[in-house]
Amino acid sequence: MSYNLLKGKRGIIFGALDENSIAWKTAEKVHEQGGTFVLTNAPVAMRMGAIKELAEKTGSEIIPADATNIEDLENLVEKAQEILGGKLDFVLHSIGMSINVRKGKHYTDQNYDWTAKGWDVSAVSFHKTMQTLYKKDAMNEWGSIVALTYMAAQRVFPDYNDMADNKAYLESIARSFGYFFGTEKKVRVNTISQSPTPTTAGQGVKGFDGFIKYADEMSALGNATADECADYTLTLFSDLTKKVTLQNLFHDGGFSNMGVSQKVMEKFVEE
Numbered sequence: 001m002s003y004n005l006l007k008g009k010r011g012i013i014f015g016a017l018d019e020n021s022i023a024w025k026t027a028e029k030v031h032e033q034g035g036t037f038v039l040t041n042a043p044v045a046m047r048m049g050a051i052k053e054l055a056e057k058t059g060s061e062i063i064p065a066d067a068t069n070i071e072d073l074e075n076l077v078e079k080a081q082e083i084l085g086g087k088l089d090f091v092l093h094s095i096g097m098s099i100n101v102r103k104g105k106h107y108t109d110q111n112y113d114w115t116a117k118g119w120d121v122s123a124v125s126f127h128k129t130m131q132t133l134y135k136k137d138a139m140n141e142w143g144s145i146v147a148l149t150y151m152a153a154q155r156v157f158p159d160y161n162d163m164a165d166n167k168a169y170l171e172s173i174a175r176s177f178g179y180f181f182g183t184e185k186k187v188r189v190n191t192i193s194q195s196p197t198p199t200t201a202g203q204g205v206k207g208f209d210g211f212i213k214y215a216d217e218m219s220a221l222g223n224a225t226a227d228e229c230a231d232y233t234l235t236l237f238s239d240l241t242k243k244v245t246l247q248n249l250f251h252d253g254g255f256s257n258m259g260v261s262q263k264v265m266e267k268f269v270e271e
């Protein structure tokens with residue numbers, strides 16, 4: 001349903017890989033709400049081609065950028081403003097990758113070159129993106145920047161591996177940069193801590209099937225879907241949340257405040 005919540009707003013959406021991606025659903029919904037945007041992803045992800053379908057559907061242009069590369073980010077931020085016709089109102093950082101996870105390297109036996117790469121892609125890229133936007137003065141006042149994160153930043157989920165550390169770093173960057181973006185440019189910066197979601201990145205985590213089912217049965221409202229995450233993101237891009245900043249916002253059906261649920265407890269009660 002369109003409320004024209006984002007009419008006249010311009011932005012950049014990182015991370016739409018395929019139709020399961022949280023960024024993909026967000027792009028569709030931003031379009032529905034009247035927002036215009038440029039889509040971006042790493043050049044290697046582009047080769048898979050699916051993003052073109054999303055671009056056509058939403059009348060958007062695609063600008064490839066490796067989010068760890070400053071030159072790519074500068075080019076992206078400049079071109080996006082040219083294409084969209086002005087400064088930006090929203091940016092979605094929906095990027096995550098760990099080579100240790102991908103290659104099944106245990107947390108206690110990391111390859112530190114891979115650790116550094118995953119940290120750069122999953123966490124520092126958020127700083128690089130914001131620093132580029134900040135230096136180029138590319139955000140409109142009362143604009144909104146959102147990155148996606150996971151609760152392993154606060155609590156132990158053993159198979160989440162080094163992504164847990166990357167997410168903790170990402171959330172800290174949101175607060176630290178959010179302070180400067182707020183005081184200097186009246187721009188808000190938040191992270192959304194999303195439920196486990198069946199996407200390419202999500203399903204790469206070992207034991208994902210058990211993990212997602214457990215979270216679903218533990219949550220008061222069940223897991224939040226990618227579609228619902230997109231809806232929540234829209235509210236943060238809209239003018240209805242102008243004073244929400246420096247927050248890590250749990251979007252998880254209540255999971256983060258649960259101790260135990262009846263459904264989970266029943267599995268441990270002996271007949």
Ligand SMILES: NC(=O)c1ccc[n+]([C@@H]2O[C@H](COP(=O)([O-])OP(=O)(O)OC[C@H]3O[C@@H](n4cnc5c(N)ncnc54)[C@H](O)[C@@H]3O)[C@@H](O)[C@H]2O)c1
Pocket residue numbers: 014015016017018020021022023041042045065066067068093094095096097121148149150193194195196197198199200201202203
């Ligand atoms: N799926 C889940 O269970 C879950 C839960 C909480 C948070 N998240 C977070 O949501 C975000 C989006 O992930 P998703 O679940 O939609 O999976 P996804 O695999 O669809 O998206 C991840 C994206 O990161 C992009 N990417 C990787 N390296 C990049 C680089 N160097 N430069 C630019 N882009 C790059 C990929 O191409 C891909 O589009 C990630 O930050 C992820 O950690 C996911």
